[in-house]
Amino acid sequence: MAADPSGPRPPATTAATRLLVVLGHPVGHSLSPTLHSAAIAAAGHDAVYLAVDVPPEQITAAIAGLRTLGFLGANVTIPHKHAALDAADEATEEARFIGAANTLFWEGERLVADNTDAAGLRGVLADDCGLRPGDPVTIVGSGGAARAAAVACGRLGAATSVHARRPDAAEAIADLAVRAGGVVPSNTDPRVVINATPLGRHGEPLPNPFMGLGPGRVALDLNYGTPSPFLTSAREAGGRAVDGVGMLVGQAEAAFARWFGARPPAGVMAAALPR
Known part of the structure; x- marks a missing residue:
């Protein structure tokens, strides 16, 4: 059956589309792409959120790749939270206090590690x-x-x-x-x-x-x-x-604000969770 042309369509990806990613190992189970994709669409941002499995011995190179490819930011999950803190140019007070990072964002040309967990x-x-x-x-x-x-x-x-x-x-x-x-x-x-x-x-x-x-x-x-x-x-x-779903949504909303300057529309991420 042909798709209904009147139904909702994903936003077009262009040369201006910004990239976001979650880095983990393993990461195939992650719901972060589901949550962030829903929030990006609801907020009207031109961005795409991906999940990439990165073995521990390659995480430093992967974070360097974020710089090279101009990623808007990243989440990091098990087992990379300590390595992400070390790989950033600087860290927020929260990330330094906790001693681990789950979010990377830019302040000018500097990559900053944060922790929203x-x-x-x-x-x-x-x-x-x-x-x-x-x-x-x-x-x-x-x-x-x-x-x-x-x-x-x-x-x-x-x-x-x-x-x-x-x-x-x-x-x-x-x-x-x-x-x-x-x-x-x-x-x-x-x-x-x-x-x-x-x-x-x-x-x-x-x-x-x-x-x-x-x-x-x-x-x-x-x-x-x-x-x-x-x-x-x-x-x-x-x-x-x-x-851990409540924590997942809470930390994701705070990370989203680091990248876009404001939290996503209320309830959008929670509503995107599989039922």
């Missing part, structure tokens, strides 16, 4: 997880997502502990939460557990202490898509299960 997560913690000052929280992981989660928890006054393979990394992230305004935990029995690792994307469980969180407890997985065993086990045990 903590801001995007704060509303999820307060509204979806009901996090209150003094609540015990455990973050699982030690990468850029864990650092952003620690800052978001600290700014809400939580008592944050960290579970990671390297004790020194766990200690550094727990200290970051305190420096962001949190308190030192008096116990390690969390009301909220945050998975800030890729575990679960391929059906892997978290370590046993964090599976099956029951009534009054919250499992927050910063991943999104197919429910992970971590979230499924919490839901089956009577706990609250929250995925």
Whole structure:
């Protein structure tokens, strides 16, 4: 059947069209192109947003390519958030404090690294997880997502502990939460557990202490898509299960503002999410 010529058409791509990209490894699951494409169209910008899988050993070259090809900006996701911070010409105060970057944008000729993850997560913690000052929280992981989660928890006054393979990394992230305004935990029995690792994307469980969180407890997985065993086990045990979609939208709206000077029309990104 021929396409309906009266239906909606994508905007024409021209020589003036600006390019945006998310760099990750893997990145095929990313919803960022869906969200940003919807926002770009709604705001009437002449831009295209792509997803590119970049192995860790090639991320520095990929960011150099953004300069060469004149990209308007970029998002970076696992496992490139530390490398993006190092590759930029300068960084915002937020990116320096968190120690990782998820957004690259231009100020004149200088490529600037920013981090919009903590801001995007704060509303999820307060509204979806009901996090209150003094609540015990455990973050699982030690990468850029864990650092952003620690800052978001600290700014809400939580008592944050960290579970990671390297004790020194766990200690550094727990200290970051305190420096962001949190308190030192008096116990390690969390009301909220945050998975800030890729575990679960391929059906892997978290370590046993964090599976099956029951009534009054919250499992927050910063991943999104197919429910992970971590979230499924919490839901089956009577706990609250929250995925990473809220953070995805929050950080994306803030990144969009870095590139275009204003946030996207309200609700456009959330409405673009697959149902």
